[in-house]
Amino acid sequence: MASSDTWIKEYNEAARIADDINGMISExxxxxxxxxxxQRHASAIRRKITILGTRLDGLQSLLSRPTGKPLTDKEMNRRKDMVANLRSKANQMASAFNMSNFANRESLLGPETKQDAMSRTVGLDNSGLVGLQRQIMKEQxxxxxKLEETVMSTKHIALAVNEExxxxxxxxxxxxxxxxxxxxRLRVNTCY
Structure with a gap:
């Protein structure tokens, strides 16, 4: 029961942070x-969104390895839905601030199994090579x-940490x- 109470407290804290973020967005x-x-306000919002993401990861972790009294399937599903709903809100708030730290690596850098440049040039004439080069430059x-957005987000977080x-x-x-x-004062009072 103690771990269940811990999970509920953690969830309530995460929900409070989400409410704070909504209030800050309204402000x-x-x-x-x-x-x-x-900029400070936006940095504070980004920082809170990051904190919320960390809290949600912790809640998910607590659900995946429960300790103490086992939960019923119905309660486990209810809690998973609660976390999923809160994560959905967090993702919406993060996307409103173009926070790439909520995106996965592939959306930032592309899948790791991209064709290499040499295999893409096979069978191309000069104009095809120029077109390919333009396409590669556009992708870059x-x-x-996207990298600039990430760096700016990191800068805002760093500024917020510095202020803190x-x-x-x-x-x-x-x-x-x-x-x-x-x-x-204590030394003076103990002398008397």
Missing amino acids: RISLPASGPET DEGLE LDLHTRLIDDLDEHVDVTDS
Whole structure:
């Protein structure tokens, strides 16, 4: 029963994150079309979507290797549906922000079993070779555009992590200062 409670708590937390993301997306309308505030907001949304994806992976993992009291087939299917529905929402939100980290490798780089360039040139004349070269260049340009989207998404995540680290550093410094003050007060009070 404890693992079941853990799963429910994890699911509720993931659902709360999804609700937060929806709220943040709604807030986005009130922000200017561009600018640092808009970029920070978009980065925060992307970060939350990534966190949600990680939580959903964890929920899926808990379902695949249950511990404790076994679940009925009906309950297992219900939970799988709950995760699938939440993952569908996460994928929709990710696609709205062109987040390629939710896409698989093949959609980014293409399948690994592509024909090699030499086998594609067999039987082509000069004009066919030029046409093939143009097609290859077009494919490469599309790949670079997808790569650019990935790099931009990574940049936004890195900026959000940097902001978070700066905040944590300030909080730790404040805590350290408060501890020093409290320590000196305790020393003064213990002397009396």
